[in-house]
Amino acid sequence: MVVVLAALAYLWGALPLGYWAVRRLTGQDVRLASGYNLGLENTLKRLGPGPASLAWGLDILKGLVAAWVGGLWGLSWGVGYALLAYLGHLYPPRRLAQGALLRGRGAGVLLGLVLGLHLSGLSYLSTLAILVTAGGVFLWSRYASLAALSIPAGLALAVSLEPLPGWAKLAAWLLPMVTLWRYKENIGRMLEGTEPRLGDPPPLPSPKQVVCAFMIHPLTLDDLFQSPRFRWARPLVKRGLLSPKLVENLAEAIRPMKVGELRGVRTRDGREIRCYLISAPLLPHQITSKPELATQRAIQGARLARELGCTVVGLGAFWSVVGEKGRRVQEAVPEIQVTNGGAYTAGTVRAAIPGILAHFEQEGRSLRQATAAVVGANGVVAFGIARQIAPLVGKLILVGRNLERLEKSATSLQQNLERKGQPVPELVLSLDIGAIREADLVFSATSEPGPVIFPQHVKPGAWIYDEGVPPDVDASVKEVPGVRVIPGGVVRPPGAMQGNLDLHFGEGAVPACLAETMILAAEEAFERKSLGGETKSENIQFFVERAEALGFQVVD
Structure with a gap:
């Protein structure tokens, strides 16, 4: 009988009572328009005090009933049922999850558990201490999540002082551990200073x-x-x-x-x-x-x-x-x-290149006589660069990791220039990064995890436009005389x-x-x-x- 009721405690906690009530009352699914999950403050601001109070009250009721029913067999069973109900709320069976996003973190359920355990035998002073502490933390920090975390922590301490068997005290301490795991994102945001405090506007899309x-x-x-x-x-x-x-x-x-x-x-x-x-x-x-x-x-x-x-x-x-x-x-x-x-990204490259080429020529260097190289030419962005600069330079070196794809790209590039009646540069294809040694202009846009261009790969006076993230150009390249490294894709x-x-x-x-x-x-x-x-x-x-x-x- 106790085992059956324990399973029912989990299922009772899994019932989305607040969601059902709010959905029926307002026709809205607040879980799908809620920053940081469905919570009391977001529901209050989105739907008003009536639906928010109803949803909050039903969560409290879930916790209270589960702990009280377990307490009919004593405070120890009340603690065990409290843990099961909270687990049901956080991790419901798939059919009860409604196919939506994660449940709210259950601050109302936690509050109900404390009240239910009081009815099951938890002392008046312990119950009052837990509630007063949570209220004090909330007023001091203005973090609702921090106040919620203090509830199971205080409850575990209170249960530890009661003359209960070891398994009940273990269940009491599992409750704050589960809560910490469920609130881990809130804890991280509090450390980073990005967790909304009481009164802050909810981070939801709006006209403004x-x-x-x-x-x-x-x-x-x-x-x-x-x-x-x-x-x-x-x-x-x-x-x-x-x-x-x-x-x-x-x-x-x-x-x-x-x-x-x-x-x-x-x-x-x-x-x-x-x-x-x-x-x-x-x-x-x-x-x-x-x-x-x-x-x-x-x-x-x-x-x-x-x-x-x-x-x-x-x-x-x-x-x-x-x-x-x-x-x-x-x-x-x-x-x-x-x-x-x-x-x-391709657009910023397209916008930046004319200025780079103009500055290059202003220094008395001829584009028609220059050799340019494109590193990572198998990629979309790098090939876009190649198409943009090809008709302006005398020689173009395409460097990539796949020769067959480079040959297809070069054929496509040549046909496109001929169709438009534009000059076709001398095209060189290579799988060796060392081929850029003769280039006056180097454009690089790879997806490599580290630098691919080092001092031995560039000639003095070369200009290098680095679109890679992380950078394709090693910091030591700047020590080569006359080399200019220009970061790309920055907005x-x-x-x-x-x-x-x-x-x-x-x-x-x-x-x-x-x-x-x-x-x-x-x-x-x-x-x-x-x-x-x-x-x-x-x-x-x-x-x-x-x-x-x-x-x-x-x-x-």
């Missing part, structure tokens, strides 16, 4: 606010330690107590999480763009060597972005090439728009952008692929998103024009 997400990853272990969630590991690695390899192995087991936020971007028409930075902490070589794991993490990141209320998620740096350059991610998560940012969003992470693009600047994510979310022109290896010219032009209209500027 655009909400999007962008997936990033650390380029080095130092980047990983930027986040407060992982900063504790830095001194352990420096002292040799934790090996970098072990950190990398641990990173492979971590699901995507929100590690930062960009605020203060304000378009010329007065809208604010908020962009959440989501990271699965894989290093570049891990993403390239384990494509299936990387695709899985990108899919999970897109789901998290949808859960956070975003309409668009962008795939940055090496995420942009996983899952067939985003196609598999979009197919797995059709509820949110996915872009790899290729169109506006300054409108307004006074602020963030908590260094993205390595300079203060107030972002990569073009992130800017495309913002523009796509602001314009809601989802048919323009960049997916797969093909980038349409009309989409490139669209992002160039809309970026200018909204106030985005390409950094020269």
Whole structure:
């Protein structure tokens, strides 16, 4: 009988009573339009005090009834039933989950559990201490999530003081452990300073606010330690107590999480763009060597972005090439728009190159007699550069990793120039990066996890336009006499952008692929998103024009 009732306690906790009541009363599914899951404050602001109070009250009722029924066999069973009901609320069976996003974190259920355990024998003083502590934490911090975390912690301490069997005390301590796991994102946001406090506007899309997400990853272990969630590991690695390899192995087991936020971007028409930075902490070589794991993490990141209320998620740096350059991610998560940012990246390159070539000639150097090289010519962006500069130079060297694809690209390039009646340069194809040694102009846009261009590969006086992220050009190249290295694909969003992470693009600047994510979310022109290896010219032009209209500027 006790076992049957225990199963019923779990199922009772799994019932989405608040969701059912609010859906029937208002006709709205607030879970699908809610930043950071369905919560009391978001429901209150979106639907008003009546539906919010009803949903909150039903959550309290769930916890109270479960703990009280268990308490009919004594306080020990009440504690066990309380744990089962809370697990049911957080992790319901698939049929009761309604196929939607994750449940709210259950602060109301936790409050109900305390009241139910009081009816089951928990002392008046212990119950009062738990509730007063939670209220004090809430007023002091203005973090509802921190107040919710204090409830199971206080309950576990109170139960530990009761003369109960060991298994009941273990169940009591499992409750705060489960709560900590469920609130881990809130804890991370509190450490980063991006968790909304009482009274802050909910981070939801509105006529005045655009909400999007962008997936990033650390380029080095130092980047990983930027986040407060992982900063504790830095001194352990420096002292040799934790090996970098072990950190990398641990990173492979971590699901995507929100590690930062960009605020203060304000378009010329007065809208604010908020962009959440989501990271699965894989290093570049891990993403390239384990494509299936990387695709899985990108899919999970897109789901998290949808859960956070975003309409668009962008795939940055090496995420942009996983899952067939985003196609598999979009197919797995059709509820949110996915872009790899290729169109506006190509647009910023197209916008920057005329200025670079003009400056080159102003120094008395002839383009018609110059040799140019394009590194990564198998890629969409790099081949776009090749098409743009081919009719202007005397010789063009295309460097890639696949000779057959290079030959097809060269044939396509030559036919296109002849059809337009433009000059056709001498074309050289190579798989050896050393072939760029004779180039006066080098344009590089690869997806390599580290530098590919070193001092021995460039001649003195060469100009190098580096579109790679991370950079394709090693820092030592700048020591070659006369060499000029120009970073590419950098955009300054409108307004006074602020963030908590260094993205390595300079203060107030972002990569073009992130800017495309913002523009796509602001314009809601989802048919323009960049997916797969093909980038349409009309989409490139669209992002160039809309970026200018909204106030985005390409950094020269």
